[in-house]
Amino acid sequence: MNDIGSHWAKVAIETAVAKGYVKGYPDGTFKPNKEVTRAEFVKMVSDSLHLPVKPAAAGTKWYTPYVSALKAAALLQDSDLGTAWDGQMNRTEMSKLLVRGTDDAVRGKKLTDGEALYKSASVGLISGIADGTLNEKGTTTRAEAVAVIERLSTVRAGGKLTADKNAVQNAAIIYKGTNLEEVWGIKPVSLPFNLEINAKVEAALDKMIIVDLDDPKSPLRSNFKKLIRRSDEKVMNKDAYVVALHIKLKNSKVQSHTMFSFNTDAVLPYLNQGYNLAFEYENMDNFPILKGMWLDKIATQEGWYLMVVDKSIITKYPERKVPMLLTFSGVQLKLGEVIEG
Structure with missing residues (x-):
């Protein structure tokens, strides 16, 4: 990838590309700061977890099999995401997938926005932005997407992440007041x-x-x-x-x-x-x-x-x-x- 040389997510991007759940563009770029859509993110998560995905049926959207795979694995619910699959994925929506992928106690269960943010921040799946806030409705870039998916992989493999204390505090205020x-x-x-x-x-x-x-x-x-x-x-x-x-x-x-x-x-x-x-x-x-x-x-x-x-x-x-x-x-x-x- 010829545009990630000094990018903060360089290692995560290279790891993700090597694993095969995300690719670069034909011109050799990755476009790390491009916003990722909900459809793109669910595909990336599904592929990273090696879930069984059936070919898309005639007349259906390309991302439908990935959505079905995540639902079958009890990682995704209809209430988790906005209705526009080509719309940008925000950090709260992302957190719901991440938490279910790492916490069997909530797998298959409905999560409130605050609960998802708090649980994901507490184990280090998401961190705060520059001023320490969560930017919970902010969009997600391709670089951020692969970074959190790599964190997801680390936790699923039994690894420990360092939680951002300010992110945890901000999430606690949203969740508990x-x-x-x-x-x-x-x-x-x-x-x-x-x-x-x-x-x-x-x-x-x-x-x-x-x-x-x-x-x-x-x-x-x-x-x-x-x-x-x-x-x-x-x-x-x-x-x-x-x-x-x-x-x-x-x-x-x-x-x-x-x-x-x-x-x-x-x-x-x-x-x-x-x-x-x-x-x-x-x-x-x-x-x-x-x-x-x-x-x-x-x-x-x-x-x-x-x-x-x-x-x-x-x-x-x-x-x-x-x-x-x-x-x-x-x-x-x-x-x-x-x-x-």
């Missing part, structure tokens, strides 16, 4: 979680994200350009974690001339644990902070509530990795528990 377990080893409450803070509004926590300010690829890290610790107005940009809680509020009855604020009517950070309330002056449009709401009509609101904790506190007192909120009525809302072992 939180990366608490992946970052701190804490079992989170099941999300969404009803906070039950008072009778004025209903409050539900649906995302709980731990952000490492020292890792530029940590989930949500790019949102925090100027994070301020409220207790002393210190700018927090390193040596700390952010605990970002996404909360949905709803008042189910009209309460005239009444306003509700999550910060002043409901909870405080668990200050004696080292957590401090934080706020941000920049990027507010991209990362809306939870605001006060008037209750004179039935309404809903959602946004983020931020707490920040110095890493030294977590290092010295590892039991404080469990995020908590303290209501003004004195009720402690514990949002996780330490996983034994």
